[in-house]
Every structure is written in structure tokens, then in C-alpha cells.
Amino acid sequence: MIARNTFVVLLAAGAVLSSPARADSPATAPAEQPAQDRCASAVDPFDPVEEFIRFRVAAGEDRELDEQQFRDNREKANPFVRVFDLWEQIIRFDHNGDGKINWPEAEQYRLRLREKILATYDADGDGRLKGDERKAANQALEAGEVPEVQPPADGADASSPTSRPDRTH
Numbered sequence: 567m568i569a570r571n572t573f574v575v576l577l578a579a580g581a582v583l584s585s586p587a588r589a590d591s592p593a594t595a596p597a598e599q600p601a602q603d604r605c606a607s608a609v610d611p612f613d614p615v616e617e618f619i620r621f622r623v624a625a626g627e628d629r630e631l632d633e634q635q636f637r638d639n640r641e642k643a644n645p646f647v648r649v650f651d652l653w654e655q656i657i658r659f660d661h662n663g664d665g666k667i668n669w670p671e672a673e674q675y676r677l678r679l680r681e682k683i684l685a686t687y688d689a690d691g692d693g694r695l696k697g698d699e700r701k702a703a704n705q706a707l708e709a710g711e712v713p714e715v716q717p718p719a720d721g722a723d724a725s726s727p728t729s730r731p732d733r734t735h
């Protein structure tokens with residue numbers, strides 16, 4: 567009998583502990599809490615497939631992102647252009663000089679921005695943004711504190727995981 571009562575108590579305690587404490591919190595989330603993870607896909611972990619898909623939607627038929635498309639895309643659902651992306655920065659990666667951004671140019675911009683953000687916020691140097699690192703990065707990006715990015719100088723592209731020998735011909 568005692569054992570059984572204990573079992574019932576444990577069951578009740580388990581039910582309380584396992585009830586999702588956050589289930590009712592989204593509707594009443596405090597305003598100061600940044601709800602969105604700004605880093606996901608675009609920064610850390612960088613997801614080239616997801617970013618490519620988003621880029622293609624943003625760039626339209628000609629697969630080239632121009633300034634107007636860049637500005638329009640920011641307001642769309644699942645945009646390629648995030649709150650911290652600046653045309654003034656991405657256009658520096660316009661290697662073929664046509665005034666528009668194609669996917670290889672966009673990807674290089676993403677990778678450089680990732681490098682810069684990790685250099686600032688990846689405190690333990692493990693190549694990932696976790697916990698407080700991620701929180702700090704998100705808060706900065708949300709506030710528009712974006713590191714300056716430049717395309718790598720010719721021949722100094724060894725750090726890019728997707729570097730291709732396309733600049734040598």
C-alpha cells in the first residue's frame with residue numbers, strides 16, 4: 567500500500583515535471599526577448615542548400631539579385647536578405663562587375679560574413695555559436711551591428727571551404 571501510494575505520488579510529480587513549462591509562454595513573451603535566431607542558416611550553421619533556395623527565389627528568373635530585388639526580398643517570408651544584410655556590403659562581392667549578385671558571389675559574401683561574425687562571437691573558438699555566444703551575436707545582428715566584410719584578396723581564399731579554382735583561368 568505504501569509502495570503504491572509512493573508510485574502514485576511519483577507519477578503525479580512526473581506529470582508536473584514533464585508538463586511543457588514553455589507551452590503557454592509564446593503569447594506572453596516579454597518584448598525584450600529576441601525571439602528570432604538570426605544566425606540560423608545564414609550564419610551558423612551556414613546552410614548552403616537553404617541559402618541557395620532562398621537566393622533563387624529572391625533573384626527571380628535571371629538568377630541574379632539586383633538592388634531592387636534585394637530591398638524587396640527583405641520583407642518577404644523566408645527571405646534570403648536578412649535584417650543584417652546590406653546591399654553596400656554584398657555588392658562588394660560583384661566579381662564580374664555587372665551590378666548584380668549571382669549565387670557564387672552571394673555564397674562568398676555569406677561565408678565572409680560568417681567568418682567575421684565567428685571571429686567576434688565564437689568565444690571558445692569551436693567554430694560554432696552556442697549559448698551566450700549565439701545570444702550576443704543575435705542581439706548585435708538584431709541591432710544592426712554588422713561587421714564590415716570585404717571579398718578575399720586574389721589568391722588568399724584558402725579559408726573558404728567551397729573555394730574553387732575559378733579565379734585562376
Ligand SMILES: [Ca+2]
Pocket residue numbers: 660661662663664665666667668671
Ligand atoms: Ca555579379
Ligand SMILES: [Ca+2]
Pocket residue numbers: 688689690691692693694695696699
Ligand atoms: Ca563557440
